[in-house]
Amino acid sequence: MRSPLSTRNEPADAHEPLGPDDPLAPLPFNPYKGNRGLTRAWHAMKNSLAGFRVAIREESAFRQELTLAAILVPCGLVVPVEPVARVLLLGSVLLVLIVELLNSSVEAAIDRISLERHELSRRAKDLGSAAVMVALFMCVMTWVLIVGPLVVRWTGMLMH
Structure with missing residues (x-):
């Protein structure tokens, strides 16, 4: 029997409880959510540290970018620039790490769903990779625009 609030085009079982395979069904009980x-x-901190450990152990791109960060962060702390410029330098490096972690999580989720080749899986992974490339470009651009003039000035002083 249809509810008086239902529309004519709505199926008769539209208000039935959701099954466990229904994507709109509530998620199972999570003891940590309470x-x-x-x-x-x-x-949250334990999960975050576990995520860092997995990224360092399993993701070579993250290790490479972490190595870059290990070089650039100390440089960003000592380079003689205004505080806002320092935040931009350090933030651009941290942004690369953030985007790489998100990209790795997308890749892991796609691989968890299926390892078979699929156009949507490829698209999701390519989009994540493109996001990392944009973050890297932004990092390079930030460092070139802020530190570049200082390097040019220092090398000019050394030449004279």
Whole structure:
């Protein structure tokens, strides 16, 4: 029997409970979602550190970008620039790491769903890779525009 609120085009079972395979069904109970305050923060920190460990162990691109960050972050801390420029230098490096972590998570989720070749899987992975490339370009551009003139000035002083 149709509900008086239903429309004519709506199927008769539109208000039936959702099955477990339905994408709109509620997620299973997660014991960590009920945590609040310091307990939630503690679990979040443990998960974040586990994510870093996985990225370092399994993702060669993340290791390469982490190596770049290990060089650029100390340089960004000592280069004589205004505080806002320092934030831009360091932020551009951290942005590369953030985008790479997100790209790696997309790739892992795609691989979890299926390892077979599929156009949408390729597209998702390519889009994530493009996001990393944009972040790297932004990092290079930031460093060239802020540190480049200082390097030119220093080399000019050394030449004279």
